[in-house]
Amino acid sequence: MITNGSQQCLDLIGKVLLGRGDPCAIERPGYLGAIQAFSLFEPAFVPVPLDAGGPEPGALGDAARAGARLFYGVPNSQNPSGTTWSSERRREVAAALEGTGTIMVDDDAYGELRFDGPARVPLRALAPERTVMTGSFSKILAPGIRLGWCVAPPAIMPHLVTAKQASDLHSNTFAQQVAARYLASIPVDDHIARITGVYRRHRDLMLALAADLFPEEVSWTRPDGGMFVWLTLPAGCSSLALFETALKSNVAILPGLPFYTDGGGDRTVRLNFSNADEASLEEGMHRLARALAGQLRSAP
Ligand SMILES: Cc1ncc(COP(=O)(O)O)c(C=O)c1O
Incomplete structure (x- = not known):
């Protein structure tokens, strides 16, 4: 249907x-x-x-x-x-x-x-x-x-x-x-290969930047497709607080809380890599890394 x-x-x-x-x-x-x-x-x-x-x-x-x-x-x-x-x-x-x-x-x-x-x-x-x-x-x-x-x-x-x-x-x-x-007028498989090629490059860039820039206490997933990387922040950090700080430098992240039906998830964050171009992704990851480092410094 x-x-x-x-x-x-x-x-x-x-x-x-x-x-x-x-x-x-x-x-x-x-x-x-x-x-x-x-x-x-x-x-x-x-x-x-x-x-x-x-x-x-x-x-x-x-x-x-x-x-x-x-x-x-x-x-x-x-x-x-x-x-x-x-x-x-x-x-x-x-x-x-x-x-x-x-x-x-x-x-x-x-x-x-x-x-x-x-x-x-x-x-x-x-x-x-x-x-x-x-x-x-x-x-x-x-x-x-x-x-x-x-x-x-x-x-x-x-x-x-x-x-x-x-x-x-x-x-x-x-x-x-x-x-x-x-869809009948274009080579659909070529189109999908083209967009997955772009998204793969974005994913690789995001993961490489995370490894270079993020504090070592932060962990993340390595998606084999799709649009999202999922971060887990260390104890004492809050994804909502990170959201507020990152937004002040014009970086939008999604705190993970609403993805939990039973509460929890307050140290998880969804990052999207499909939308922004590579230069913006790079700049955004640098700004997010600075916001993360600031949170870690002030964590109890
Ligand atoms: C897992 C999942 N299912 C369903 C949807 C809904 O997609 P749409 O209604 O645009 O087909 C989305 C959109 O982001 C999604 O991420």
């Missing part, structure tokens, strides 16, 4: 699968837009900790056995942490959900923006009967065109279609025609 951006899929999935108090498992940290979309249906969020390989299968199994209606995750180059689930972890996630009533929601907004290594198997291939997969044209074409999609098993799709019709009857057909004709 074509939707009004993939964000609409999250709203529709919430409408179909979530009611007040229903357990809803989600990565910790998790995509803020999903937390916002699902929150309207007042579920009881069950955070599943994310490590470098993906969500912890033990915690996910517990959530599924406790009746989670769905487990929402971004297995490729996650927003916000940049994490990609390993192949092994994908199989473990599918195994943890097997035989339970929990639906996997695989949000693949960043799957095409891959810099390193081969593409990983989508969850839909491992658990076709229980996976809803969503995707977006925003990251490869233009966010303003508001086109996304979802693929769902036969038991779920009719409900999503009904919810979609009640929301907006259908997605903008003019925008779909424009996107279809444009």
Whole structure:
């Protein structure tokens, strides 16, 4: 089903699968837009900790056995942490959900923006009967065109279609025609290779500058695609305070707090490397490093 951006899929999935108090498992940290979309249906969020390989299968199994209606995750180059689930972890996630009533929601907004290594198997291939997969044209074409999609098993799709019709009857057909004709008129794979080439260079620059400039107590992820690097600040630092200081020198960062459904995350920060050009990235990282050093000096 074509939707009004993939964000609409999250709203529709919430409408179909979530009611007040229903357990809803989600990565910790998790995509803020999903937390916002699902929150309207007042579920009881069950955070599943994310490590470098993906969500912890033990915690996910517990959530599924406790009746989670769905487990929402971004297995490729996650927003916000940049994490990609390993192949092994994908199989473990599918195994943890097997035989339970929990639906996997695989949000693949960043799957095409891959810099390193081969593409990983989508969850839909491992658990076709229980996976809803969503995707977006925003990251490869233009966010303003508001086109996304979802693929769902036969038991779920009719409900999503009904919810979609009640929301907006259908997605903008003019925008779909424009996107279809444009994509048919260009070598899409070359286009994706070009933008991933630019983003890869930006990522490499950001990581190299972080290694050169950031105090050694700060740690960060090394995303293999997507748009984000995730920082963890040392004890005593606050991402909100860093946000205030960095903003005074015209550098925008995103404090990690809103990506946590259970509090915490106050020492985490999301950095975006896709948007700014290389000169601005370099200058921004220098300014951020100065703000970080200032925080560390004043930390208790
Ligand atoms: C993980 C994730 N899912 C979904 C979306 C929504 O994208 P759109 O509605 O533009 O397709 C975003 C946008 O940033 C995202 O990061």
